[in-house]
Amino acid sequence: MSVERDVMEYDVVVVGAGPAGLSAACRLKQKAAEAGQELSVCVVEKGSEVGAHILSGAVFEPRALNELFPDWKEKGAPLKTPVKRDDIYFFTSAEKGFKMPGLFVPKTMHNEGNYIISLANLCRWLGQQAEDLGCEIYPGFAAQTAIIEDGVVKGITVGDMGVTREGEHKPDYTPGMELRAKYTIFAEGCRGHIGKQLIAQYGLDKNADPQHYGIGLKEIWTVDPSKFEPGLVVHGAGWPLDLVGTSALGGSFLYHLEDNTVYVGLIVDLSYSNPYLSPFDEFQRFKQHPVIRQYLEGGTRVAYGARAICKGGLNSMPDMAFPGGVLAGCDLGTMNFAKIKGSHTAMKSGMIAAEAVAEALIAGADGSARLDGYATKFKASWLYDELYRSRNFGPIMHKFGSLIGGAINWIEQNIFGGKFPWTFHDLKPDHKTLKPAAESQKIDYPKPDGKISFDKLSSVFLSSTNHEEDQPVHLQLKDPSIPIAQNLPMYDEPAQRYCPAGVYEVVGEGSDKRFQINAQNCVHCKTCDIKDPAQNINWVAPEGGGGPNYANM
Amino acid sequence: MKALVSVKRVVDYNVRIQVKPDGSGVVTDGVKHSMNPFDEIAMEEAVRLKEKGTVTEIVAVTIGGAKNEETLRTALAFGADRAIHIKDDGEIQPLTAAKALAAAVKKEDAKLFLCGKQAIDDDANQTGQMVASLLDIAQATFASKVEIDGEKAVVTREVDAGLEVLEVDLPAVITTDLRLNEPRYLKLPDIMKAKKKPIETVSLADLGVTAGAGVKTTKTAPPPSRSKGIMVKTTDELVEALKGKGLL
Numbered sequence: 001m002s003v004e005r006d007v008m009e010y011d012v013v014v015v016g017a018g019p020a021g022l023s024a025a026c027r028l029k030q031k032a033a034e035a036g037q038e039l040s041v042c043v044v045e046k047g048s049e050v051g052a053h054i055l056s057g058a059v060f061e062p063r064a065l066n067e068l069f070p071d072w073k074e075k076g077a078p079l080k081t082p083v084k085r086d087d088i089y090f091f092t093s094a095e096k097g098f099k100m101p102g103l104f105v106p107k108t109m110h111n112e113g114n115y116i117i118s119l120a121n122l123c124r125w126l127g128q129q130a131e132d133l134g135c136e137i138y139p140g141f142a143a144q145t146a147i148i149e150d151g152v153v154k155g156i157t158v159g160d161m162g163v164t165r166e167g168e169h170k171p172d173y174t175p176g177m178e179l180r181a182k183y184t185i186f187a188e189g190c191r192g193h194i195g196k197q198l199i200a201q202y203g204l205d206k207n208a209d210p211q212h213y214g215i216g217l218k219e220i221w222t223v224d225p226s227k228f229e230p231g232l233v234v235h236g237a238g239w240p241l242d243l244v245g246t247s248a249l250g251g252s253f254l255y256h257l258e259d260n261t262v263y264v265g266l267i268v269d270l271s272y273s274n275p276y277l278s279p280f281d282e283f284q285r286f287k288q289h290p291v292i293r294q295y296l297e298g299g300t301r302v303a304y305g306a307r308a309i310c311k312g313g314l315n316s317m318p319d320m321a322f323p324g325g326v327l328a329g330c331d332l333g334t335m336n337f338a339k340i341k342g343s344h345t346a347m348k349s350g351m352i353a354a355e356a357v358a359e360a361l362i363a364g365a366d367g368s369a370r371l372d373g374y375a376t377k378f379k380a381s382w383l384y385d386e387l388y389r390s391r392n393f394g395p396i397m398h399k400f401g402s403l404i405g406g407a408i409n410w411i412e413q414n415i416f417g418g419k420f421p422w423t424f425h426d427l428k429p430d431h432k433t434l435k436p437a438a439e440s441q442k443i444d445y446p447k448p449d450g451k452i453s454f455d456k457l458s459s460v461f462l463s464s465t466n467h468e469e470d471q472p473v474h475l476q477l478k479d480p481s482i483p484i485a486q487n488l489p490m491y492d493e494p495a496q497r498y499c500p501a502g503v504y505e506v507v508g509e510g511s512d513k514r515f516q517i518n519a520q521n522c523v524h525c526k527t528c529d530i531k532d533p534a535q536n537i538n539w540v541a542p543e544g545g546g547g548p549n550y551a552n553m
Numbered sequence: 554m555k556a557l558v559s560v561k562r563v564v565d566y567n568v569r570i571q572v573k574p575d576g577s578g579v580v581t582d583g584v585k586h587s588m589n590p591f592d593e594i595a596m597e598e599a600v601r602l603k604e605k606g607t608v609t610e611i612v613a614v615t616i617g618g619a620k621n622e623e624t625l626r627t628a629l630a631f632g633a634d635r636a637i638h639i640k641d642d643g644e645i646q647p648l649t650a651a652k653a654l655a656a657a658v659k660k661e662d663a664k665l666f667l668c669g670k671q672a673i674d675d676d677a678n679q680t681g682q683m684v685a686s687l688l689d690i691a692q693a694t695f696a697s698k699v700e701i702d703g704e705k706a707v708v709t710r711e712v713d714a715g716l717e718v719l720e721v722d723l724p725a726v727i728t729t730d731l732r733l734n735e736p737r738y739l740k741l742p743d744i745m746k747a748k749k750k751p752i753e754t755v756s757l758a759d760l761g762v763t764a765g766a767g768v769k770t771t772k773t774a775p776p777p778s779r780s781k782g783i784m785v786k787t788t789d790e791l792v793e794a795l796k797g798k799g800l801l
Contacts, residue, residue, distance in 0.1 A: 048565070048587075118583065138744060141741060158741065549565060549567045
C-alpha cells in the first residue's frame, strides 16, 4: 500500500534520545559552531518524552560528560550523589553471603569520582542542552524503517499513526513522515529494531563474535530514613543466580541516592540454560536476601522497569559505519561489562560518531560513502582502550562462573591492567543456550509477600506503561505456529517467563492451547527478540509515544 | 469569531501518581506531564470550528511556570494561531486562574471561551464556571456536542437522565466533556510549525490579578490499600463469611 508521505530534510537525523543519541546531537552542533557552519540536526524518540524509555542502574562515570560539557555543574546536570562507599558481596545462599575485602575488588569496580544518578533525568537534561544548541527533538515519534536507496541509508520513515489491529486505516490515520538526512545516526539502545536490520543487511557483524545480552530489572524504593546511607553502592554476585556454576549468571545492585530513594536491581545474563528460569521472579526473591531486605523493609516501592543490555563488548562489536549512516551506543554495543557501565561509553561513542559526521559534512560530503573516519577515531580514543581492557570479562564469566571468573578477572585487571596477552571468545548466541524442558528442573519460586516481593502485573502497573490498544501487534511472529508447536513441547514456551512484563501467555487447555500476546504491557526491553530459541519474535516499534513512562529511572 | 482555549499542564494520565512521603503533595519532579486530556478535547473542538469556518482565530492560554510553554506548543501544534503564557511560578488556585483567564478573555475580546470540564490533577471542576460568572456571561458545561448558530451556541450536555440541549448567547463559556470529540494525532510538520508561532508572555499583575490563597491543602494521602481477599470454596462458606462480617 503506497501512501503519500511528507518529507523533511536534515543534515543529520539521530534515532533515539538516549545518552548516545543526545550526546551525538550536542556534539554535532558544537562542531558546526566551531567551524562557523550550520548543521541541521533532528532527533526522533519513540518514548512519549525524552527519558520515558530510559532505564539504567546507574553509577555514572562522568568522563564523557566532562568532555561534552566541561561546565555541566554550572549548567545544572542532575549528578547529585557522589559514590561514598563501595561494597561487593558474594551471596552464597538465600540467607548467607560475604563481603569481598577491598583488596580483592577488581580495579574496574572502583567507583571513586562516580555519581549515582537517574539516567532518565540526565537524558532529560541532555535533551534540554541539545535543544538549546538548536537541535530539533521529537519525542512520541518512532522511527519505523530506514530509507535505503541504491545501498545508501537516506534517513528514516516515522511509524504511521491511526492504524487498527487488523491494519485498516482509522478516520484519524496519519502517515508517518520521511525524515531524510545526509547521515543518520542510529542510537536506539540495545537490540535496536532498525539497527538489527542494518547489521544483517550490510553484514556488519561478519567479523564479530555473537552479541551477548542481559536483562536488567530495576525498582525504585523510598526507604526508612534510618536505613538510608546516601552514596552507598552495593554490588552482588551469586544467589539467586550461580556463584560457581555457569548455567545462570548475573549480578545485583543496590544504590542509595538522595531523599531516601534507593535503586535495587538484578541483571540476569540471557545466556542462562534452564527454560524454567524467570528473571522477574529471580529478582523478586533476590530482594528477600537479608543484605538487601534490611534496607527495603518498611519502605515503599515506587517504580519498576526492565531493559535488555548488550554485554558482548569489543569482541561482539559489529562494524560501526555503512553508507549514509552509523551505529552508536548500545545499538553498536559499547557497554563496558567489566565496569557494568554503559552510559559514559554510549555518550562517548555518540560524540565520536558526531565528530566524524561533522567533519565529513563540513568538508562537503553528501553521505553516500561509508564514514570510515568514525572507526579510525574510535580506535584512537579512550573508549577503545577501555573496552579493549574489558574484552575478556564476559567470556571469562561465561566460561568459569562468577567466583572463579571473578578471580581471573581480578588478575587480568589488577595485574595485567586489562591487557592479558590472549583474548577469550564466547561464540554461542544467547538464543541457543536453553536446554530442553525435559532435561531441566522446574523452579519453584516463592509467592510474593506484597511487601518486599510482588507479582508481575502490579509491577508492570508501576512502569506506567501504555499503548493505544487498537493498533497492529508490535511483537510480530515470523511463524505463528512456532510457540505452541515447537517452543511449548521443547522449552515449555520460555517467553511466559523471560518477559518481565507478562506480555506472553499460553492460554487454554489441551488441543485448544494458544499463544496470547498482551502487547500493551510491553516495556520495550527487547528480551523476547533476543532470547526466543526459534528467533521467531520480531520486535518492531509500536505507535509513537507508547511504552513505559519511566520517571527518575 | 475569536476563540480562547485554556490548556493546563498536568501529570500525564499514564503516570501512576505518587504521594510525597511528607504528605505535602504529589511527586511531580522527573514525571511526565502533558496537556489535560479534557483541554485537548476543547482544543480539538476549537480547531474543528475553525475548519468549519465558524471560528476565525484560536488563541491558546495557560498559567504557570516556564515548563508550561511545552503545553502551549502542543496547543499551537493542534492548530492554535498564537498563545498567551500567563507566567507565574507560584501555586495557582482555581479562583486565581479564573480571574486571570477572565481578564484574558476581556483583553482578547474573545466570543468563545473553551476549556476542559475539569483538569485531571485536582479535579476541581470550577474554572470554566467561575470565568463565566466573573465575566457575567452564559455558560454551558460538560458539552458533548457544540453547534454555533450565528450569535448563539447550541450545546448538548450529558446529564444523568439523558441529554440536555441548551442554547446560549455568545460570548459564552463552554466546558468540554469526554464524548465531544476524539483529539487528532499531532503531525510532525505541525509540531515543527508550532515552534515558530508566537507566544506572548504576561504576568498576573499585567492582567490586574493577585494570586489568592483562599484554599490551603492541609494533607495529601494515598488511598488506603485494599486488604487481601479470601477464597471461599462453597456458597455456604461465602454466606458464613458475609455473616461474620455483619453483611448479611
